[in-house]
Amino acid sequence: MALRPEHEIHTRRKSLNIGVGLMLGGFVVLVMFLTFAKITSSGFQIPASVGKGVGEQISTEGSN
Amino acid sequence: MTDATNSQSFEKEPQLGDYFALMKPRVMQLVVFTAVVGMLAAPVSVNPVIGFASILFLAIGAGASGALNMWWDADIDAVMKRTINRPIPAGKVTGQSAMYLGCALSGLAVMMLSLSANLLAGFMLAFTIFFYVVPYTMWLKRSTPQNIVIGGAAGAFPPVIGWVIATGSFALEPWLMFALIFMWTPPHFWALALFMRNDYDDAKVPMLTVTHGRRSTRNHILAYTVLLAVLAVGTAFSAIGGWIYLATALVLNLLFLKGAYGIWKRDEEMSEADNFAVERRFFMLSLWYLFAHFVAILIETILKPYGLGGW
Numbered sequence: 009m010a011l012r013p014e015h016e017i018h019t020r021r022k023s024l025n026i027g028v029g030l031m032l033g034g035f036v037v038l039v040m041f042l043t044f045a046k047i048t049s050s051g052f053q054i055p056a057s058v059g060k061g062v063g064e065q066i067s068t069e070g071s072n
Numbered sequence: 073m074t075d076a077t078n079s080q081s082f083e084k085e086p087q088l089g090d091y092f093a094l095m096k097p098r099v100m101q102l103v104v105f106t107a108v109v110g111m112l113a114a115p116v117s118v119n120p121v122i123g124f125a126s127i128l129f130l131a132i133g134a135g136a137s138g139a140l141n142m143w144w145d146a147d148i149d150a151v152m153k154r155t156i157n158r159p160i161p162a163g164k165v166t167g168q169s170a171m172y173l174g175c176a177l178s179g180l181a182v183m184m185l186s187l188s189a190n191l192l193a194g195f196m197l198a199f200t201i202f203f204y205v206v207p208y209t210m211w212l213k214r215s216t217p218q219n220i221v222i223g224g225a226a227g228a229f230p231p232v233i234g235w236v237i238a239t240g241s242f243a244l245e246p247w248l249m250f251a252l253i254f255m256w257t258p259p260h261f262w263a264l265a266l267f268m269r270n271d272y273d274d275a276k277v278p279m280l281t282v283t284h285g286r287r288s289t290r291n292h293i294l295a296y297t298v299l300l301a302v303l304a305v306g307t308a309f310s311a312i313g314g315w316i317y318l319a320t321a322l323v324l325n326l327l328f329l330k331g332a333y334g335i336w337k338r339d340e341e342m343s344e345a346d347n348f349a350v351e352r353r354f355f356m357l358s359l360w361y362l363f364a365h366f367v368a369i370l371i372e373t374i375l376k377p378y379g380l381g382g383w
Contacts, residue, residue: 020085027088038125042188045121 095135110234133181140174224257
């Protein structure tokens with residue numbers, strides 16, 4: 009027996025909820041592939057400020 | 073919300089397909105197809121993942137504008153036979169849900185297109201949604217018989233956005249594709265208005281057939297078709313044209329002109345005698361007309377690397 013009985017509205021909306029869930033999952037996967045495509049494209053550069061920040065952090069760790 | 077209100081409010085539970093129908097899937101097909109042609113015809117190649125994602129977000133934006141259109145036009149849709157089964161008049165989805173869906177998806181699509189392609193593409197999509205929803209749907213559709221002409225512009229932007237996705241800038245060629253759809257829209261819809269006349273009369277939408285009469289509509293169809301033919305054949309001599317496109321344009325525009333002339337020389341009595349057979353044939357031809365022109369542009373683009381497409 010389930011710890012909390014499923015509400016009737018969940019049963020009625022089951023197909024809608026599954027559909028929305030699959031679309032959201034698909035969206036996450038698409039954004040992931042899009043990110044890979046962007047960062048592996050030839051014109052991609054790490055923004056200067058971010059690059060500098062990373063470098064500073066590494067050097068600080070080294071001095072400690 | 074209590075259990076009682078839940079069961080009352082959701083007697084007819086909307087399904088995913090009802091929300092999808094709000095996004096006008098047929099219009100989305102045209103948007104996707106013309107945008108893909110615009111993107112591939114551009115002289116810059118696009119990463120397939122970025123291209124796929126960008127076209128998907130463009131389609132979502134187009135669908136969102138369709139949902140907002142259905143929300144605003146629910147009163148008209150409930151009167152017309154052609155639209156009475158749409159989700160809102162059919163009682164499957166509330167108008168408010170359509171409005172929320174349209175607004176949320178518009179924001180998502182514009183933001184994601186800006187990120188996946190470029191800011192100009194995102195801006196163009198935002199402008200297209202705005203143009204379709206505010207000036208066309210909310211204002212001009214119910215106030216001028218030129219509604220179709222102006223509304224046609226919104227449907228003509230996708231190939232331009234497709235081109236901008238690839239290049240990040242404008243050129244003459246995408247605007248030729250824009251002009252092709254823009255000039256095609258009025259004869260396409262006016263032919264529909266001729267044989268679906270009671271629909272627009274009942275809904276009190278000021279279609280040209282209602283405000284200026286059916287004779288004037290027939291004249292307008294012929295005039296626009298002549299201008300469209302000049303434009304469509306002229307496009308053959310641009311960078312997106314070639315022999316295949318020229319041959320396609322010549323054949324289809326001859327057929328289209330013949331159809332428009334057939335509509336022009338008929339009167340109501342003749343049309344009613346055969347249940348608007350010529351008008352219906354012209355409408356069906358108009359669907360193939362646009363599709364074939366864009367397929368021809370696509371073929372020219374595909375063949376170019378092999379030295380066969382273009383001039």
